[in-house]
Amino acid sequence: MKKYVLRRLLQLIPILLVITFLSFGMMRLAGSDAVLQKMENTGMVVSQEVIDSARAELGLDKPFLTQYFVWLGNLLRGDMGTSYISGQDVFSTFLSKLPATLLLTAVSILLTIVISIPLGVLAAVKQNRFTDYMIRTASFLGNSMPNFFVALLLMYFFSIRLKIFPVIATGISVQSVALPAITLAIAMSAKYLRQVRAAVLDELSKDYVVGARARGISFYTTLTKSVLRAALVTILTLLTLSIGSLLGGTAIVESIFLWDGVGKLAVDAINMRDYPMIQAYVMWMAIIYVCVNLITDLSYRALDPRIRLGGEKV
Secondary structure, three states, rough: OOHHHHHHHHHHHHHHHHHHHHHHHHHHOOOOHHHHHHHHHHOOOOHHHHHHHHHHHHHHOOOOOHHHHHHHHHHHHOOEEEEEEEEOHHHHHHHHHHHHHHHHHHHHHHHHHHHHHHHHHHHHHHOOOOOHHHHHEEEEHHHHOOOOHHHHHHHHHHHHHHHOOOOOOOOOOOHHHHHHHHHHHHHHHHHHHHHHHHHHHHHHHHHHHHHHHHOOOOOHHHHHHHHHHHHHHHHHHHHHHHHHHOOOHHHHHHHHHHHOOHHHOOOOHHHOOOOOHHHHHHHHHHHHHHHHHHHHHHHHHHHHHHHHHHHHHH
16 A cells, blocks of 8 residues: 555656646746736836836746746745735745635535435435436536526525625635535535436446345345445545535635635736746645545545455556
8 A cells, every 4th residue: 555655646746747837837828927917907107127127026037947947946945935916925825815715615515415415315216206306406407507606696695685694705704604615515416416326326226235135134224334335436536526626716606705715816816917826826726636636546445445456456
């Protein structure tokens, strides 16, 4: 297992380097830079000499490869740079936004588990019955509505009409996180309960379920101790991928509710061409997905003996 983990970690290093290089290059091809954006926002007319001086101060006048390797060298020393817009340290600014993102992720995943797994299992058990049709219809509606539309509906009914939750987030609290988390959970649950239903149906069609029924074992026991455990690999994959995307921040939902997380931070940085902040966000996303995929692979080997034994043969 240790050799497997070490081999996977070594394979991830070039992936991270390629991601940083591509993101760095695409930002420079955006057609504008932080200096011009900042000058436009102030509304002041400045000379070309002032613009050139500001670009030289930020290192934007250097060749692309020089800028990249300077940034990469600073990153390896633990320095993610200073924001071009706010002048604050990028790493500390990013850390200040993480509690909001972590809370939103935790609540959204919890709601998704509570909604999608029971409903997915119920739809599989009641296959082609009224309950199954109702759950699948609700899933279809949830999949059809984009996040921003669901967010506006929830905001209208629960904030404006019923006044249960605040219209916009007023800090990191359970009341403020409720509507953003529900918005994300609706979209994820609508998609994942179908996957859970398909995974459970696939297991229910296998011979060991028929054999257990022939031996007089109750269906509930077979479902909880065998079927759900076998389907856990699929469910785990869905949840880990969701955790990765949520930790990266959901820009649209965070912007609508003004939830002060990393997603909103990234949107603001992109609008202002704040390269160090954007690059920090890209690194955060890359590390998240790399770690999530690694944890998922290790979980597969722990949960499914077939995967573990097959890997050992190789």
